[in-house]
Amino acid sequence: MTAADAPYRAGFVALVGRPNVGKSTLLNAILGRKVAIATPKPQTTRNVIRGIYHAPNGQLILVDTPGIHRPRTKLAERMVKAAETQMKDVDLLWHIVDISRPPREEDERVAKACAQVKTPTWLLANKVDLVRDPEPLLVGYLRLGDYPRHYLISAETGAGLDQLVADALAAMPEGFRYYPDEVVTDQPEDFYIAEVIREKVLLFLAQEIPHSVAVLVEERTRRSERLVYVRASIVVERDSQKGIVIGEGGRMLRRIGEASRLELEAYYGHAVYLDLWVKVRKRWRDQEEWLRRFGFSESGSS
Numbered sequence: 001m002t003a004a005d006a007p008y009r010a011g012f013v014a015l016v017g018r019p020n021v022g023k024s025t026l027l028n029a030i031l032g033r034k035v036a037i038a039t040p041k042p043q044t045t046r047n048v049i050r051g052i053y054h055a056p057n058g059q060l061i062l063v064d065t066p067g068i069h070r071p072r073t074k075l076a077e078r079m080v081k082a083a084e085t086q087m088k089d090v091d092l093l094w095h096i097v098d099i100s101r102p103p104r105e106e107d108e109r110v111a112k113a114c115a116q117v118k119t120p121t122w123l124l125a126n127k128v129d130l131v132r133d134p135e136p137l138l139v140g141y142l143r144l145g146d147y148p149r150h151y152l153i154s155a156e157t158g159a160g161l162d163q164l165v166a167d168a169l170a171a172m173p174e175g176f177r178y179y180p181d182e183v184v185t186d187q188p189e190d191f192y193i194a195e196v197i198r199e200k201v202l203l204f205l206a207q208e209i210p211h212s213v214a215v216l217v218e219e220r221t222r223r224s225e226r227l228v229y230v231r232a233s234i235v236v237e238r239d240s241q242k243g244i245v246i247g248e249g250g251r252m253l254r255r256i257g258e259a260s261r262l263e264l265e266a267y268y269g270h271a272v273y274l275d276l277w278v279k280v281r282k283r284w285r286d287q288e289e290w291l292r293r294f295g296f297s298e299s300g301s302s
């Protein structure tokens with residue numbers, strides 16, 4: 001049978017794992033463009049994001065999910081629930097682990113959750129570029145669950161990804177395309193803009209502040225063919241955090257704004273006027289109204 005006669009296959013693959021193992025980096029690497037933000041800080045991803053990989057004879061709908069961990073806020077609870085909910089509705093699970101570090105309790109929790117939903121699960125040992133001999137740790141990871149296949153990959157260098165994608169496509173059910181060819185992600189434009197800004201906050205600010213931060217696009221207006229105006233708020237939980245986000249003489253806010261604007265201009269291919277504000281909403285991460293505004297409904301889907 002030639003490739004042209006091969007049946008069209010399409011299906012859903014959920015990328016699950018503890019925080020910081022490289023799920024979002026892997027999504028971007030497979031798609032060949034940035035769809036999800038990825039940073040060295042754990043709990044970067046908060047919402048479920050779909051990225052669509054198009055092949056001549058098939059389609060993979062890759063579902064990036066928040067890292068599974070022990071939640072300490074209502075927001076974190078919703079994040080974990082959103083990830084676990086996705087696991088039920090897919091054709092294949094990729095349990096992604098960081099092969100440069102030994103398994104942790106959180107990896108065990110993910111493996112158990114995969115086993116419970118009974119969806120076939122492949123183990124993806126990511127960050128293989130960081131280790132000389134992955135075998136000893138791989139043995140420990142393989143013991144966590146029942147993995148019919150496992151792959152040593154690097155989302156950073158691309159090692160092992162072609163084989164992984166080819167095998168995943170072959171494992172999808174025969175069917176029709178879910179998304180038209182030009183669609184690469186399901187996220188609304190304002191959500192993507194907010195994420196780009198939140199990524200800069202994660203990258204530029206110290207450990208504890210980013211978790212208290214959310215970003216809301218309040219207005220987006222096309223001023224001309226070559227200029228879009230965006231007004232966005234960086235929401236924090238305390239006055240002291242507001243001061244830190246703004247920085248001495250407004251320096252930090254300018255840095256966040258500048259880096260975000262440059263990235264958004266590259267995305268749009270023209271000028272962006274970015275008007276950034278900082279707002280305090282006390283304990284927003286535990287308040288239903290604010291969680292809803294940021295897309296975390298009680299039902300768990302995000």
Ligand SMILES: Nc1nc2c(ncn2[C@@H]2O[C@H](COP(=O)(O)OP(=O)(O)OP(=O)(O)O)[C@@H](O)[C@H]2O)c(=O)[nH]1
Pocket residue numbers: 017018019020021022023024025026037038039040041042043044045046065066067068126127128129130153154155156157
């Ligand atoms: N060396 C190396 N670093 C990687 C690789 N994949 C991801 N990283 C880095 O690991 C960090 C975490 O990556 P993310 O993609 O944000 O991880 P995540 O699993 O999506 O994390 P959460 O969204 O917090 O659950 C980033 O600093 C990435 O650059 C890899 O294959 N090799």
Ligand SMILES: [Mg+2]
Pocket residue numbers: 023024025036037038044045065066067
């Ligand atoms: Mg992520």
